[in-house]
Amino acid sequence: MKKRSKKYQEAFSKVEKNKVYTKEEAVKLVKETSITSFDSSIEVAMRLNLDTKKADQQLRGAIVLPKGTGKEVKVLVIAKGDQAKLAKEAGADFVGDTDLLEKIEKENWFDFDTMIATPEMMPLLGRLGRVLGPKGLMPNPKTGTVTMDVAKAVSDAKAGRVEYRTDSFGNIHGIIGKSSFSEEDLIENLNAFVAQILKIKPSTVKGDYVKNISISSTMGPGIKIQINAFDK
Numbered sequence: 001m002k003k004r005s006k007k008y009q010e011a012f013s014k015v016e017k018n019k020v021y022t023k024e025e026a027v028k029l030v031k032e033t034s035i036t037s038f039d040s041s042i043e044v045a046m047r048l049n050l051d052t053k054k055a056d057q058q059l060r061g062a063i064v065l066p067k068g069t070g071k072e073v074k075v076l077v078i079a080k081g082d083q084a085k086l087a088k089e090a091g092a093d094f095v096g097d098t099d100l101l102e103k104i105e106k107e108n109w110f111d112f113d114t115m116i117a118t119p120e121m122m123p124l125l126g127r128l129g130r131v132l133g134p135k136g137l138m139p140n141p142k143t144g145t146v147t148m149d150v151a152k153a154v155s156d157a158k159a160g161r162v163e164y165r166t167d168s169f170g171n172i173h174g175i176i177g178k179s180s181f182s183e184e185d186l187i188e189n190l191n192a193f194v195a196q197i198l199k200i201k202p203s204t205v206k207g208d209y210v211k212n213i214s215i216s217s218t219m220g221p222g223i224k225i226q227i228n229a230f231d232k
Contacts, residue, residue, distance in 0.1 A: 007035040012221045020224045026215055027186045033220045034179035039070070040218035042177050042186060044193055047212040049205060050170035056202050059172065060165040062143040063196045067185040068160030070178035075157045076100065076112040078121045078139075083150050087116070090154035097121060104128060110135065114161075116145045116153045136163070162193070172197060179217050190215065194230045 011033035021029065034040045050057040076094040077087035078101065087095045094100060094112060101124055103109045108131075115132065117125060117139040125132070125139065132138040139145040143163045147153050164174045176189040194213065201209045213230075214222040 005035075008219065008221070011035050015221050015223055020226050023187055023190065023225055023229045024183070026223045026225045027183045027190070029223050030186075030215050030217055030220065031179055031183065033223070034217035035220055036179075036218050040179045040220070041070075041175050042179060042181070042215060042217055044174055044176050044190055044213065044215050045222070046172045046194070046197055046210060048166065048170045048172060048197070049207055049209055049211055050166060050202070052166055052168055052170055054202075054204065056204055057170075058166055059197070059200055059202075060140070060142045060163075061196070061200065062145075062156075062161050062163045063174075063193060064156045065160040065162055065176065065189045066192050067177060067181065067189050069162060069175050070181060071113075071160075071175075073114055073157050074112040075154050076115045077150055077154065078115065078117040078125065079150055080118075080121070083118050083148070087150045087154055090151040091158055092116075092150075092154045098124065101125065101128060104131070110137070112137075114145065114157045115139050116147070116150055116157070118148055118150060119146055122146060164193075164197070176215070191230070198230065 014029060014033055030042055052058050074093045077092040078097055079087055080097050084095050105128060115137050129138055144153055144156065162174050164172050166172055174193050176193055177186050210227050213225045213227055215225065216222045
């Protein structure tokens with residue numbers, strides 16, 4: 001059995017076993033139980049009543065958090081002509097087409113966090129699917145990273161766009177900020193993320209949609225939140 005550090009044990013002791021907290025209590029506690037020496041990320045995890053064998057219950061998308069993620073994002077855009085020009089003007093860190101795709105393929109270059117592409121460029125990305133897919137970097141229309149509006153996509157990525165997708169067990173995870181964020185900003189981001197997941201509830205779901213909601217800091221303990229805290 002893995003032995004937890006003294007810091008973790010101290011943080012874990014602050015979380016009452018089997019207690020379900022209000023949003024305000026949970027956010028206050030998640031900041032107190034952040035044990036890393038760096039500014040740790042705060043993540044929300046939602047366990048949903050989904051049958052991911054059904055196509056309409058495989059959720060995937062993205063949301064721009066109102067208070068951002070606290071992370072500086074490097075954006076790569078694969079586009080030509082006017083779209084490439086617009087991407088540069090919008091603040092993309094890297095813009096190109098076959099030259100950058102060859103750099104990725106031949107040099108194993110991944111000095112970026114997000115890749116955006118115009119639809120016409122997607123056939124060229126096909127051969128890179130095996131390396132981009134596992135890293136979560138393959139552009140996808142559902143997350144807004146395959147688009148003709150590259151300027152908006154770049155702006156959204158820089159502003160704090162967070163992608164989400166269900167795993168095989170129906171769970172969804174997402175970053176809602178950093179431990180240095182104020183409690184108010186974390187709550188605003190948390191509300192926005194949960195609202196988005198509630199909004200896209202598949203019509204075929206039977207029974208309760210949300211089974212569990214919790215937040216945690218990097219390497220910190222999970223803190224359960226009252227599900228009805230998000231009722232409108």
